[in-house]
Amino acid sequence: MQGYIYPNEFELQWSLLIVLYPYLTGLVAGAFILASLERVFNVKEVQPTYRLSLLTALAFLLVAPLPLLAHLGHPERSYEIFLTPNTNSAMAMFGFVYAWYLAVVLLLEVWFDYRKDMVLWARESRGVRRWIYYVLTLGATDISEKSLRFDDSAGRWITVIGIPSAFLLHGYVGFIFGSIKANPWWSSVLMPVVFLFSAMVSGIALVLVLYMLTTMFRWRKIDMACLDKLAQFLFYALVVDFSLEALDFIHRLYESEESIEILRQLIESRLFISLIVLQVVMGTVIPLIALALVSPGLKKGGFLRTPPELRQIIYLVAAVFIQIGIFSIRWNVVIGGQLFSKSLRGLTVYKVELLGIEGLAMTIGLLLLPFVILWVLVKLLPPWSDGPEPDTPPASG
């Protein structure tokens, strides 16, 4: 502690779990927006990642509310958010935004996209699997030309609705912080927009990593056109994200309000590693330069001509760096916003617990859980379009 903080500010209110929440929803929104590139905007190169993106979004969305729930003082009363929401509260909208996104957007889109395959798998499988697929089809087993056309068109329309919904989901999370006028580090109209673009960056980067790893472990050849396109979009999203962050920063410096001195101390002493080193240098500048140099999408062949194998490694490292950078952004917003006193006269500290319900172990567990769910989803609904795997039913989508 340094300087003066109000006595009630000694305890930090939102812990590591609340850092995790915007990180997870950001991945959901980003992965979905990537899926919509193929479906709505006809970017055909990224087709191999379409279904993987959808399943990734679903797996992460299922886990997203868990850190919130674990953090509540009275989780057994959480249903009150649905039953008697305070309509003036941004947080009260959580239940509705979440339910809309899960039920109307993701589940429906996955269902329409997989229906034909599920019908075929139900016919070809035996035993329990047969029944699982049959139940998943909800009894809609008509795979005539006409009904498949309907599936396709329904899926397209759901994606069209899904894009603003994905914006809503993550923009809303940004609004939760951006609308707190008591906190000068949070209170910014740019916050929802910054959250959105950082969501796109993190979602694309995650699917890129997942696509590369899953393809390698299935002993398939990586589709370089797809990977180059992903890297190209990743670069664009990163440029916009960084520009917005920089605008926010310069705006604060230029306005130089009452809070500027304490925010300067905050950045220099408490957030130096997580903001300057991890978020800006490692998570943004290095990946930007790397992608700009090697991406053939920006200049034919790339500014530096690289063999595909080297480019793959550069993309992979850049995407991992970006993930670390995005997690740092969430940390800097959530924890950074609580490290200075609202008296603007002092700084406090946050010590991460190792165990305990809001500790590091729990956070790592919740961070790994979506990958376990994704593994199950992938086993059940193989997203690959490049041929069957030896021990799973043939995929025809």
Added chain:
Amino acid sequence: MPESPDTIERDAERTDSDSVDRREFLRDLLGACSAAAPVLWWGTVSVPAAAAQGATAGYDPTEHRYGMGIDVRKCIGCARCVVACKTENDVPEEPHFFNTWIERYVIRRDHEVDVDSPNGGIDGFPPIAEPATVRRTFFVPKLCNHCDNPPCVQVCPVGATFITKDGVVLVDEGYCIGCRYCVQACPYGARYIHPEKHVAGKCTFCYHRLVDGLVPACVEVCPTGARIFGEVEERATPLARFMQFNDVQVLKGHLNTKPKAYYANLDGEVR
């Protein structure tokens, strides 16, 4: 003893009327339930508020609008108010939970400002370092400002924190989910999460005393009369006189929270 015809008749009557009563009762109950279900559903938020406001018979919250005046020049930093508040309201004894606390400001000749509030002022304040460099020093009592435009009430996702008809911001402990959003939204650091109840805690203006016609405990015990409690709008109350004869200010007025804690002789350095 054999029953007389009279007794049998009465019994028969009673049984008959009983069964009718039961039928009617069940029918009425069913009707009442179906009629009340939506009311109950919508009314869940407002029920605790109504309960709080009608706690004492004869007390009409619509006749009052409370606020507190604080004369900074009169505060001697004894923190009896802090102790009284903790006792009266079962605020945890530990040092980081306060409904009210005392801050000491030391403003140096070079414009440096030192603020402290060790244990809210309960344990007294240490001697001022380098007294020769002090330009002025004073104590400031702090508490929930019971804002008319309270950000904490706005953000509460379930409506567990609310503003009463008499202008007091309260928390329904049986309803709060402990999400801590209100603590984040309060610009004054006036809220905390109760370590045992896991719900938001804050100053209530000693609402249980108000409905009995008493003033808050902190006002009651202040030896110098630095805290003045009363009606914001009525003319003939101590608070009205305080506001008539002093230039009053509120904390962080630029945030438009419309506080009802009014400070006289407040230094510009106080935040």
